[in-house]
Amino acid sequence: MAKKKYVLVGTGGRAEFFYGAIASSYRDTSDLTAFCDINQTRMDYANKLLQEKYGYPAVRTYKTEEFDRMIEEQKPDAVIVTSVDRTHHRYIIRAMELGCDVITEKPMTVDEKKCQEIVDAVKRTGRNVRVTFNYRYAPHHTKARELIASGVIGQVQSVHFEWLLNTQHGADYFRRWHRDKRNSGGLLVHKSTHHFDLVNFWIASQPETVFAFGDLLFYGRENAERRGVTSFYERATGNPIAKEDPFALHLDSNEHLKAMYLDAEHEDGYRRDQSVFGDGISIEDTMGVIVRYRNQAILTYSLTAYAPWEGYRIAFNGNKGRIEMEVVEQSYVNSGGDKADEGAIKGKRIRVMPMFGAPYEANVGEGAGGHGGGDPVLLNDLFGTPVDDPWNRAANHVDGARSILTGIAANRSIRTGQAVQIADLVKFD
Secondary structure, X not given: OOOEEEEEEXXXXXXXXXXXXXXXXXXXXXXXXXXXXXXXXXXXXXXXXXXXXOOOOOOEEEEHHHHHHHHHHXXXXXXXXXXXXXXXXXXXXXXXXXXXXXXXXXXXXXXXXXXXXXXXXXXXXXXXXXXXXXXXXXXXXXXXXXXXXXXXXXXXXXXXXXXXXXXXXXXXXXXXXXXXXXXXXXHHHHOHHHXXXXXXXXHOOOEEEEEEEEEOOOOOHHHHHHOOOOXXXXXXXXXXXXXXXXXXXXXXXXXXXXXXXXXXHHHHOOOOOEOOOOOOOOOOOEEEEEEEEOOOOEEEEEEEEEEOOOEEEEEEEEOOEEEEEEEEEOOOOOOOOXXXXXXXXXXXXXXXXXXXXXXXXXXXXXXXXXXXXXXXXXXXXXXXXXXXXXXXXXXXXXXHHHHHHHHHHHHHHHHHOOOEEHHHOOOOX
């Protein structure tokens, strides 16, 4: 079988997840031939990792304005997109127009207009888009899907879903480019796309109506001032005021972050270590969402980005019983340590409560690797030899759209105070 050829655009914190897999476990099936980025220093560092960490030859580098030339010269089968969220649509669409399939990091894009452009481009070009929802592949998430599909609690009629990001992982979104809603769509798009996709996957339905509240109540300068904070700084690295701040990220104390971001600042001005209590934050840290699905199920969803622990609680209520799931995750800073720590599970429990039977603990298999064991399975699905999957966990552009549209609708609801119909945002037909 001929190897598939890949190029990657966006060599920031998420990129190594993909190029590291190709350079190690999937050399026999995949070839990486080029990087594309706005920042040459960052691409050079990615090439250094390829060579020194993985023993893989350095690849060609192209600046973002050379994207078309990269496709023409490299002739890849697929483009891997791991750039800033608001740019995803640009590379997804252009890659398809130039005859390539696409593997994109979540979220597929950040608003309904860009989403419609992607949907239309798939129709126009006939190319394939894969969205990398690694959470689908975690054994405990697949187990929840299996239990619901078995009918043990009957038809799911409501879901209560509480997700907690702690003051290490949650705070990280307020240091980075994600803090500008124009870049990320806010956490209801950037982060919650995982959670809304899981609900769609678990209950085998799709969202119809969304209502939401959300606000910035903890991070940001005004909230810190209200709590009595008097010392502020713009960035942490090299700043004496930040030395005692538990929320500060010091890029010069982490070799990987220094090489990827601090040493690359002179090219694009991007600062990875901004104060989470600074000005200019336009995303929410406290959110509540209600969703009605096509099958009439109701979701109540909560996301808090400053909790004392990391993880989530979910309850599925059916007409024959209830399933409860609680997962405690290992917190992490993106690209700040061992990749296996990303979403690593510290504890998990699934409890099934039939309406007229004795409750019991579901047997959940253990998975090795990041995000609860989902990462290795996803990577094999992308770059290895996929196996038959009765749960159809591979996500396409329609799955990607339906996950972000819940968050996009929630953002509109927060702005307007009105319920939003998903059908009014994007047309699939």
